[in-house]
Amino acid sequence: MQSGRGVLALAVAAVVAGCGGAHQPLSLERPYARTSPALPGPSPRGRSAEDAAALNRGCEGCHAEIAGEWRGSFHARSHMDAAYQRALALEPLGFCRGCHAPEADERAAVPEAAASVGVGCVTCHVVGKDVLAGAATSRAEPAPHPLLRDPRFVGSAACSGCHEFAFPDRGARGKPELMQATLSEHAKSQTSASCSSCHMPLTAGGTSAHRSHAFAGGHDAELVRSAVSVAAERTEHGARITLTPRNVGHAFPTGDLFRRIEVSAEAVGPEWQVAASASRYLARHWQRQPSPFGVVLRSATRDDRPLSAPLVIELELGPAAANLPIDWRVAYQRVDHPRSEREQDASVDGEIEITSGALEKNP
Secondary structure, eight states, X not given: OOOHHHXXXXXXXXXXXXXXXXXXXXXXXXXXXXXOOOOXXXXXXXXXXXXXXXXXXXXXXXXXXXXXXXHTSTTTTTTTOHHHHHHHHHSOOHHHHHHHSTTSOTTSOOOHHHHHHSSOHHHHHEETTEEEEOOXXXXXXXXXXXXXXXXXXXXXXXXXXXXXXXXXXXXXXXXXXXXXXXXXXHHHXXXXXXXXXHHSOEXXXXXXXXXXXXXXXXXOHHHHHTTEEEEEEEETTEEEEEEEEOSOSSOSSOSSTTOEEXXXXXXXXXXXXXXXXXXXXXXXXXXXXXOTTSOEEEEEEEEOOOOSSOEEXXXXXXXXXXXXXXXXXXXXXXXXXXXXXXXXXXXXXXXXXXXXXXXXXXX
16 A cells, blocks of 8 residues: 555645546555544645645646636635625634635735635645545546545535634633534434535536535525525514525524524505514524633524524514505525624625515405
8 A cells, every 4th residue: 555645645746737648547546544534624734835726726627627616616715705804804813714724824824825725626635645535436437646535525524624613712711612513503403414415416517427516505595595495474463484494404594603594574554664674683692791811702692593493483563564564574694793782783795585575464
């Protein structure tokens, strides 16, 4: 068997050279070993940003179709995304750069080479001495470079390094608190679907069948709208909105601290004026608390996001709404910054309307 260093050297040489010419299958595939090789995660990566960028270009040279999907993804622009840059300016923590620019040293400014890679091919597939892949399928062609096939790579463990983590102020807390908890939510959802089954669906388009590397997520309107079904009905003085999770294996929404679902209703007067309105935000709700160490901590006071069971929202509009039609709406919102303790004051970076409708006035 090749040594770990020798396997990586062969892999790097193959992909940087673009695997030019006809692919000759190599007998260098290794099954999963009980030594539990590392899975993807934040920096440090053990290589320079320039080396990572060069290796990534080699991946793109041979895997053009997949690379094209990835180049359009938020993984590719994880460091350059404008919303992330605004958040980083407010809290310039190396901890954040560890996941958003994993090919750089999180203790220093991010070089252009690492910024251009973002979360790249090499970030997930070249870890330590190994070039990782999932289990082989009947359609899989022999790889032209060394591979380590690890069944964990197609499960949630491959995503956990950057999609579940505690606040970086654990030393100031009695016990750590999760800043993102997507993998724990996934376990609670009792779904049998893996992360990749939703976020990397199989595609038969292009030159070959493969899992999409566009990494559809909270910016994909179709995916967001498929996460819940919504039903609305009148009550005596308002509206009842029921959200039933579907096709989602975690709380909705998940990820960033401030993402939320806005559920709102308005009673509409005869001149189209708003006679009464009400809204509710489904999210993790945070409270800022001082600590003995002189830093301000965020702690979750409650979490009312839908996870697996239907969630019923009662919006009370008052007696004025009884004889008026009611317009209602459900929207997924990406919040830049909360601004204050009042949820309606939040700066919203963008939103996707999940659905909306009208309830006729009572007969």
